[in-house]
Amino acid sequence: MIYRLLIIVANFALSSSFQNQHSFLPATSRIQGTAVETPEDTINNAKGVLVRVNPIKRLQVTIPASPISITSADIDSHIKANPVLDYELKNVVNFVTLGGVQPGNVAVCDWTSVHLEGGTGFAQNQNMKGVAKNGHEIDVNFEQPEPWATFARKLVGSGQMQTTTFEASFPDTYPVERMKNVRARFTVNVKKIMEKVPIEKRDISEGKRAKRSEAKLEEDENTRDGSREMAADGYNRAKRVFRKTRILAMDLAKWLQTATTATELTIYYSTQFIWLARRSGFAKGGGRFFGREGNGETKCSR
Amino acid sequence: MEKQNVLVDLAVREEIMERYVVDLDAKKATESVSWAKFGKVSGAQFQWQLVLETICKQQETELGRKVEVKDLYQILRDKAEITFM
Numbered sequence: 001m002i003y004r005l006l007i008i009v010a011n012f013a014l015s016s017s018f019q020n021q022h023s024f025l026p027a028t029s030r031i032q033g034t035a036v037e038t039p040e041d042t043i044n045n046a047k048g049v050l051v052r053v054n055p056i057k058r059l060q061v062t063i064p065a066s067p068i069s070i071t072s073a074d075i076d077s078h079i080k081a082n083p084v085l086d087y088e089l090k091n092v093v094n095f096v097t098l099g100g101v102q103p104g105n106v107a108v109c110d111w112t113s114v115h116l117e118g119g120t121g122f123a124q125n126q127n128m129k130g131v132a133k134n135g136h137e138i139d140v141n142f143e144q145p146e147p148w149a150t151f152a153r154k155l156v157g158s159g160q161m162q163t164t165t166f167e168a169s170f171p172d173t174y175p176v177e178r179m180k181n182v183r184a185r186f187t188v189n190v191k192k193i194m195e196k197v198p199i200e201k202r203d204i205s206e207g208k209r210a211k212r213s214e215a216k217l218e219e220d221e222n223t224r225d226g227s228r229e230m231a232a233d234g235y236n237r238a239k240r241v242f243r244k245t246r247i248l249a250m251d252l253a254k255w256l257q258t259a260t261t262a263t264e265l266t267i268y269y270s271t272q273f274i275w276l277a278r279r280s281g282f283a284k285g286g287g288r289f290f291g292r293e294g295n296g297e298t299k300c301s302r
Numbered sequence: 303m304e305k306q307n308v309l310v311d312l313a314v315r316e317e318i319m320e321r322y323v324v325d326l327d328a329k330k331a332t333e334s335v336s337w338a339k340f341g342k343v344s345g346a347q348f349q350w351q352l353v354l355e356t357i358c359k360q361q362e363t364e365l366g367r368k369v370e371v372k373d374l375y376q377i378l379r380d381k382a383e384i385t386f387m
Contacts, residue, residue: 048334052325053318053356055364059382061313067306067386 087196089137095193100157103140107155108192110134116167119182128184135191146171147186155190163189307379314378315350323353 089106092098101107112132115122122128140152147168154166169183170176331349332340340348354371361369361377369377 049327049331049352050325051331051352051356052323053353053360054322054324055360056318056322056357056378056381059314059317059378060385061310061317061382062385062387063309063313064387065309 085199087198089194090197092193092195095160100159100162101140101155101190101193103142103152103156104195105140106194106196107138107140107158107190108194109136109138109155109188109190111136111186111188113184113186116183116185118169119180120178122178122182128182131179131184137194145173151186151188155188158188158190160190160193163187307375310379310382310384311375313384314382317382318353318357318378319350326353 092102092105095101110133113128115124115126115128117124138148138151138155140155142149142152144152147170150166150168154164154168158164165185165187167183167185170179170181172180174180326349328345328349331352332338332345335348338344351371354374357378358369358371358374361374
């Protein structure tokens with residue numbers, strides 16, 4: 001009987017074995033335990049975070065767009081729209097004496113417009129939305145298409161920060177459809193008057209480079225000589241000051257030695273002066289300084 | 303081409319985050335940087351950065367040279383089989 005009981009207990013123990021114990025764990029951790037720990041996985045725990053990434057063998061990517069292709073026409077239009085400038089803009093410093101904006105200048109302007117007639121989608125005598133610009137670099141050139149030629153004509157003679165109002169019209173050939181044949185009143189404020197200064201092309205040929213390095217060397221040597229001169233100057237000045245101080249100190253000591261009555265005088269002295277005065281027999285004569293030593297006003301007496 | 307690269311990079315990122323990342327504790331990742339507060343986007347970006355660093359290590363062993371994260375994009379672009387729709 002006891003033997004049978006033992007067998008039943010043993011069977012029960014076997015059936016509720018370790019496998020059942022593990023069923024208490026969350027399912028994911030068990031799956032990860034088997035799937036992740038392959039030798040090919042890479043683990044990054046540099047920041048205390050476990051990052052496991054499977055090795056990337058085959059990346060299949062779908063992009064919901066057509067491939068972007070660039071034709072030579074695109075390149076041409078881009079080059080046309082963004083030409084390489086052979087000039088840079090510089091402020092016209094003497095625009096007052098020149099009489100304001102001159103032909104050939106570039107006027108940097110802020111402008112707004114009021115609709116007068118023509119076009120589509122504009123209310124009369126109202127500000128035209130979107131037909132305004134800040135920091136517009138207007139070339140003061142009368143040969144360009146309208147309305148910019150009118151802009152150029154009207155801006156000639158305008159000073160900096162001066163506002164000009166004039167009427168101009170967009171021609172029939174203007175590329176924007178709704179702006180064709182629009183007549184508008186423009187209010188233009190000239191912010192800056194600038195001129196085009198051609199950019200010098202850099203020549204980096206060998207000869208030039210060598211010359212430049214030679215010039216640099218020479219310049220370096222000059223500065224070195226200069227610094228030597230400056231140091232020499234400083235030394236001479238210090239020497240002069242020292243000599244003067246010594247004479248003064250000796251004079252003072254002499255005066256103190258010869259003075260018969262107790263004397264007190266206020267002097268400006270330096271540490272060097274005190275040192276020299278003491279060496280010159282200042283103390284022997286009974287002289288002494290009051291106050292802290294150093295540069296400043298103090299008294300000495302006998 | 304730059305525009306196209308941006309699209310490819312985005313698609314590659316999605317693909318890797320979906321299919322290749324086996325284990326990445328998002329909460330722990332953001333908490334590991336104590337000085338920063340992460341929103342949804344920046345948190346995702348930080349996780350992606352961690353994944354990129356991990357892939358860098360993979361590539362270093364594969365190619366036998368040092369791979370920087372900035373170079374990794376091009377490597378992934380080269381690996382990708384792109385289908386335009």
